[in-house]
Amino acid sequence: MADAAKVTDQPLLDVPDVVWQRASMKLDGARWAAGKLAVTGRAEITGIVDAVADAGHARARHYAEAAVSETGYGVVEHKVIKNEACSRGVVDLYRDEDFVAPRIDDARKIVELPRPAGVVLALIPVTNPVATVFFKTLLALMTRNAVILCPHPAARKVCAEAAHALADAAHKAGAPENAIQVIEEPTIPLIEKLMADSRVDLIVATGGPSVVRAAYRSGTPALGVGPGNAPVLVDDTCDLKAAARRIVASKSFDNSILCTNESTVLAFAGIADRLLDEMKVAKAHICTPEQTQKLRDLLFTDDGFNTAVIGKDADWIAREAGFSAPGAKILVTPVDLVQPEERLVREKLCPVLAFARVTGIDQGISAARSMMRHTGKGHSAAIHSSDERNIMAFSAAVPALRVAVNAGCSLGASGFETHLGPSMTIGTGFAGGSSIGDNLTPHHFVQFARIAYNKEADVAFGAFEGLDPHDLPRLASIATAQPQLSLLAGGGGADSDAVRRELRKIILEELNAVLAA
Amino acid sequence: MFDYGLFRFADKQELFDKSIRFWNPDKTKFWQGVGVDLVIDRREGYCLYDMSGRRLIDLHLNGGTYNFGHRHPELVDTLKGALDYFDMGNHWFPSVARAALSEELIGTAPGMKYAIFGAGGAEAVEIALKSARYATQRRKIVSIIKGYHGHSGLSVATGDERFTKLFLADRPDEFVQVPFNDIDAMERALAGGDVAALIMETIPATYGFPMPQEGYLNACKALCEKYGTMYIADEVQTGLMRTGEMWGWQTYGVEPDIFVTAKGLGGGIYPISAAVVNEKCGGWLEVDGAAHISTSGGAELGCIVAHKALEMLRRPELVANVHAVTRFFADGMADMMQRHGDIFVGVRQKGVVLGLEFDHPEGAVSVSRALYEHGVWAIFSSLDKRVLQFKPGVLLSADMCQEILDRFDAAMPRARALLHELSKAA
Structure with missing residues (x-):
């Protein structure tokens, strides 16, 4: 046979970079998950967080061994301690803190509604790979964020294995699909592209100074930390x-x-x-x-x-x-x-x-x-x-x-x-080129929408106790339907709920009769 | 001035005038009559931009042609890369692009044997019907009333009389139609033992996506087996992951003898279609493989785009997105129906294939217009104008899904007013 087989390292066709395309789809997946997590209640979040912590804790030794074997860094016994501390340890520490329910301050007439970051891109260093995977994932979940883990290329296998195990545990405990994802084939250009993507809400960068600076340069809000000495x-x-x-x-x-x-x-x-x-x-x-x-x-x-x-x-x-x-x-x-x-x-x-x-x-x-x-x-x-x-x-x-x-x-x-705050990520503050000066804690992953009442004493504060922002009675639909009906009726003007409801009923009946004719 | 280099138009009106003069007067005027003055100019992702610059979110997708959105960068790059090496190719010879795509297609559908390529859906249906006739040596074809399979010789004869009578293309002696979801009627049509093929869309699109009743498709397939008839699944609108699986028939557990795919297979950038056949129906390929030929069918550039499209559709990330979009609109539309139940009375859904029912015989025409005015383009079903075809793409993002729902909600008062006018005028 005299096939003119082409002997070359390059394919004959210039084809798109599938690794980036798949990573890009992961961002979309994370956005779906973030949307669902953001309206998930505290009990369910606690269940998910515990399940993930348990899954990590249960295999702390296995991942310690795998991390040392893949990276050549560190001591198995000590990595076991870190993996345990960064799974159940960290969850137990924050167990009594509530990052989910509205916070009502009667004295200041303010209600704070927790607003998660959304999609967190977590950069994982080669030095403490699995402990950081556990730590950042749990902090993100406690505060109802979806997380995409970007391991250092030299620790990618163990990070991917750990991430998949955590994702399985989370999903079984009721977390939305893609709440935890990992970039299996990380490269520096890929990570830089992900960091600059508008679908990422927050970068949490641990690693060398160049990575941290790249995170800040990306234009995406970032929590980066500098080196120690x-x-x-x-x-x-x-x-x-x-x-x-x-x-x-x-x-x-x-x-x-x-x-x-x-x-x-x-x-x-x-x-x-x-x-x-x-x-x-x-x-x-x-x-x-x-x-x-x-x-x-x-x-x-x-x-x-x-x-x-x-x-x-x-x-x-x-x-x-x-x-x-x-x-x-x-x-x-x-x-x-x-x-x-x-x-x-x-x-x-x-x-x-x-x-x-x-x-x-x-x-x-x-x-x-x-x-x-x-x-x-x-x-x-x-x-x-x-x-x-x-x-x-x-x-x-x-x-x-x-x-x-x-x-x-x-x-x-x-x-x-x-x-x-027990942390795998140490804020180095303004002096160290970072926006945070604390040890990274769940508090860094959540912001608050604030309902702020008029200070004047004659303006009464509302009774918000017991109201769940994601499970309110369906008052809203009547309120929004009202202007539509007034449009049909040629002007509204009714000012009590009861009158509105009655009006709505009459108009709907009339409308249905007309449409059915 | 709209200067496209090769040609230019002073304004949109000049385009309308020339379209009426040189292209298609009725179609041009029809849209103006229903208040949709759309001339698609730029397009990107799931958005279309009218010549006026107005942005519209595309939920029409031309039946799934733009399943991935418009000009998806990965598909565009694939085609650009292919253009540096390939052209349409020569249909007479074996080709690397066709062989590779055939293998991919067969890989998605165990039990199938060959993929036969066309340039469009009608051509693939043509191939499917001819293959069934070859396999059975019978002529008769059974299809569904208000079904739709294209506009070429055999394919148009399976469809609605709106598309045949005008051209004297109906062939009532060979082409029999039965009502959808009526298994007794189906048995009566097949019982003579003289039917080559039953062709049906897994969910009839142009009819407004009525859902097959529980067990209906399986029962049809069983009847086909009983009476020696080939079952052809038209997957042009239900294939390519739009129902949550690669092929719609897979979600119903029906294994056809032939299935047809087109539209989205070419990613909206290079037309290609295929009839995928089992061993029996592909028999003619071993006897006279040049009995059906097509210069542009299975063009190599199209094969490469389709290959990429199938690879993308199998990614777990994409499958997860389809499920997320599916759930979002299941929940979202239930909510909308609760709030606008006076006009919005039903949802038909399988995956990202949705038909929304409105409480008026022409209801969806008004709703389509109201949505158009609110920045969303979704078309009514030609053969059942109560029903709006609502077809989200497989890669729609969470943010855009929410935007669609917000715009839908905002459009309902206008839809209500239009329906009210329509009823008064009647």
Whole structure:
């Protein structure tokens, strides 16, 4: 046979991009779902939210394993904790809050009607994929939004699997079709196109600075958050043993993949050696200057940060750098200079912790400010201290919007070990290029239509108690029918409901008689 | 001035004048008589724009031709891409485009054997009737009173006398008509054992979408089997996911011997139609495959557009949208009927195929006009003017569905006034 078969990578025909077309149809589907969710009652929403949380919780370990296996980042045990905290944990926390029913304020004569965003486009980072899928989905559902999940391409399989499971659970619990959807084949151009689409009401962007900036540039309302780079100040009034233990535990948690993890310890000089000793007890490996140089070279190449180390364990990183640190949970690299040009004081997302000595609170503050000048503005910091003045001074001066006190920063600043909103998404505020300064909570996904009465005392406030805005008695139809009838009757003018109803009846009878003739 | 490069019109009136002079005086004047002065200029998505610039939401869709909306970008890009490589092709030879589309079509309908292409619905019906005649070696064709299958020689003979008498195209000896939903009448028509085919629209469109009664279509099919008659499902308006499944007959659990598809198959941008036949009805393709030929039937450009149309229709996202639109109008129209029950008396619905019944013999003409004045274009049923054909597209968005319903609601007082005038004049 001499078929002139064309050997080429390109098809012979130029055909449309089906991936975009399908994604576009998902937006339409989400709009339908958003419309239905927006008029769903609280009991049903609670049932859906619980079902979704349970579905995520039940397979927390499976997804933790799948996430580590697909991305190579993090620690299964710790991801299990995050997946559980971001499923049932987060739902239980907000269980008593009502994002659905009208809020009646008799004193101010105001009724607030919750108005969900509609369609939420949730960008999922590679570092915390499944926990963020759970978290953003649940926050969206609690507030009656449809969600489209856009995973980072390197975590797309596990995110899609988790999203489908959540969508199934939601649907079985009565959620409208397409309340939860996932982009199975995410690419940067596709995500940018979705973000700019007018069918998206809100983007919730977690990821690198370029993604976050793209979200804000898209023209669609966005909640984007910037990168972290947390300083942790340890003064001479704290419980050093506890501080050391908390820092090592936090720094090793999920191999430092939470953006709230400690970047650099700033220890008062008087307690620095004792702190290092206690950290050793807690299984920190204190690097020699040579080892520190090896880590500097491994983590920061001429091309920038080496992403291969993200979420890897201390043992692996040490071996990769060319030394061994058996049994170490974290690698501590002492540094002399706390300025952005010392690369080790930048964000590292792996269990390598820079360590510097400061003379006191003033130098601690300036060191913290200096390291955050490069990255981390608006994000997190921690302090171990029992002196309120130090805590206040540090918090007032460093450009962080949350300062965890006597707690590990990873789980403290993210709200799991403090009373901040537990969150996978940390608002970095105006300083960090974000419109929100809080930890992301359900409150960010809902706005309110406000019924506001005249202030004057002689204008009475209405009795709204018990009225469901989506299930009102059919008074409306009579009211709207009235002008039509007046049109036929050649002018209305009737001003009582009873007269209107009677008039309507007479005219309808007359009309039907005429039409039947 | 409307300058289209190749030709230009000073204004809309010049267009009307020339249409009356050179094209079709009666049709042009008819629409003016019923208050619809539409000349479609721009078109995009589910919207039409009159030469005046006025926007209209299209719920006419020319029977599903614009199922995906007007000039759907994915279809347009597909056709543009195809034009860089293909043309209509040469019907004599096997072709990659026709083979691929045939396989796709057969894939949607297990039990079918071949797809035979035409350029329009009537041609596909023609092929279907000829195939049935070949398979049975009988001449007689049974169809439904007020059914509609096109305007060519055999197809027009199956239809209403409005379309045959004028042209002396009726053939009462070979073409028998029975009332819809009357299974006894059907049996009487078939019992002679001399009928080649029963052809029926799964839901008769031009008759205003009366719904087949429970079990009616299955009973018709059973009678066909009993008397050796081929069952032809005309799926021109009910196919292509408009009833919630790819083909309307699938929603009723009836398996035809032949089904016919057209209109939306070409996505509203390149005409193509097909008769899809089972092994028995396709027998002639093994004996003399050139016994029916068509230069523009199955043109390769059309095949490529149709291929894309079928791919789009099978996407779960699209199927979900059809279901959402279906539910929206089921709920929405029930609500409208409750509020405007004095004139709006019934809804016939299967998927996104809807017929809305108004309480006057010409009711839908007035309602169509009132909707037109309120920015919605939906046409009355030619053969039952009580009924408004209301045909949302499969890709309609939630926002636009709500807009349609709001406009419908706003148009009802005007419809009421027009109906009132009509009744007074009578």
